[in-house]
Amino acid sequence: MHHRLFLFDLDDTLLDFKASERLSFVRTMASLGLTGELGALFNDYQAINLALWRSFELGTVSKDFLKVERFRATFASHQLDCDPQRASHLYQDALADTVVLIDGALDLCAMLAGIGEVGIITNGIEQIQTRRIASSGLGPSISFVATSEACGFAKPDSRFFDYSTRMARRFVEQETVIVGDRLDADILGANRFGIDSCWFNPQRLVNDSQAVPSCEAHSLMQVMPSLAGLMRS
Secondary structure, eight states: OOOOEEEEOOBTTTBOHHHHHHHHHHHHHHHTTOOSOOHHHHHHHHHHHHHHHHHHHTTSSOHHHHHHHHHHHHHHHTTOOOOHHHHHHHHHHHHHTOOOBOTTHHHHHHHHHHHSEEEEEEOSOHHHHHHHHHHHTOGGGOOEEEEHHHHSOOTTOHHHHHHHHTTSSOOOGGGEEEEESOIIIIIHHHHHHTOEEEEEOTTOOOOOSSOOOSEEESSGGGHHHHHHTOOOO
């Protein structure tokens, strides 16, 4: 394997964000006095949240706006008289303490840290991501954490990748790879920045985007063999 700098997306690559998100949402709603069947409310929240994150990545809304607006819009769509500001604080606290690792995450990061340097690059909220990494057990293998919040730019913006790689001990373009689940952020960002990429695709989705991964893995256990199989011309 010729790679020495491994940049990992966090949510839905190393940590199971979908599981953490659902648990945190239920806990938040319970704290607000909302119990019973929350399926429709959660589905609407997810759709609103996803749209706001896409807007954030395009630079059209701020992260502070996103944190509260996703709850305000969700509550409004269900005519619920709940405080979106309080919901935002409760949810962020719950999410920071609700960590579910994807199978193989600890072993993979430990092995790659023995080969080179492992960094986390994430568009997530810095305070939450820092707490989640600390709770996950990944910390000893991680050299640095780059967040869009600290950088001021988000994946797939090349300025975020430039910011991230400057945090590394040593950056050589040909020896750097990003591993991530999102074609539109992780893989497209790698394409634009000129580094290798491994698409983490456990659901075996079809790539109908403009992003071109260097290789693909359907589990974290497949990442090292996939990277080892990459040959440069």
